[in-house]
Amino acid sequence: MTFHTLGKLVLAGTLASMMGSAAFAADYTLSINTALATSDPLYKGLEAFQENMKEASDGRLEVKLFPNSQLGPDEDVLEQARAGAPVAVIVDGGRLAVFQKELGVLGAPFLASGYDGIRKVVTSDLFEEWVKKLHDASGHQILSFNWWQGERHLLTNKEINGPADLDGIRMRTPGAPVWTGTIAAMGATPTPMPWGEVYSALSANVIDGAEAQFPAIVGAKLDEVITHITKTGHINLITGMVTSAQWFDSLPADLQKILRDEALKAGDVASYGTQDSLAGIEKELTDKGISIREIDVTPFKEATAKVYDDLGYGDLRDKLRAMAAE
Structure with a gap:
C-alpha cells in the first residue's frame, strides 16, 4: 500500500467520523451558569435537568453546566442572554427587578418560610403574568422559578442578638435594591460584591460579615473565615432559571414546552434536595466549631417592614404572604 493510498484512507476515515459525530450532534445547546459549587444540593437538580432534557428532547437539545460562575457574574450572563446568546443563569428576583419590578418582591424580607409556600407563588397565574412581562420588556425568558436555595442567615465574627449589634458591620450583599434595602434596615452597612469574592473579602477584613443560606456557606468554605451564624431566615432565597427570550422563541414549540416542563421538575429535585440537606449541613x-444560634427575629421583622413600602411592594406583600400560607 502506497503512502498516497494510506493517506486517502485516513482522510476518508476522518471525514466519516466527523460526519457520524455531526449526525448525532444536538440541534441546540444551552449553557447554564450558576454561582454555586458542584457540592451544593441545587446543583444535583441541574444535573437532573441536564440528563432529563437529553432524554425528553431525544438528544435535540444539549445542556451544559458551568458551576462557580465560570461564565461570569450573574449580571454579565443576563446581558449575554438579553443579546440572544444560548445561555441561562440561576438568578434571584432582585437582579431581575431592574427589568421587571414585581420580580424583586421575591427577595423581600420575611415573605415566606420554607419551600412549599414560596413555590405556590412562583407557579401561580400571577407569576406567569410577570414571566410574560419580563419576556417582552427585557428579552429574558424564565424557564422555571422554583429553585429554592434555603433561608438566608447572618454570618459574622461576633455574636448578634438584634439590629443594634449590626451597627457598623460591613455586610456583603447582592447589589439589587431589595437586598441592600433589607440589610440596611436590619442595621448593617450593605456592601455589594460578587459571591466569588466573599471569602477573600472576609479574610482580608474588607467586609465584616455576609448573609447566606447553609448550602452556600459550606460550598464557599466560609466556615473558615467566620465564627458565628445567626439564624434570622430574613430572606427565603427562591431563584429561577432564566435564558434568552430571543433564543427561546427560535426553538420549535415542542422544545419550548419540554424546556419549561423539565425545568420545573428539576427545580423540585433541587429544592427538596436542599430541604433534606439542611440538618446535616448545620x-x-x-x-467545625461554628456557633449557630436561633434568636427572636421579631425586631428584625419590625425593622425591615418598611422595605416593602420603600420599594413599592406594599400591596403585593399581603397578597403574596396569603398565597404562600394557603
Missing part, C-alpha cells in the same frame, strides 16, 4: 458546621 451539624457539619457545628462540628
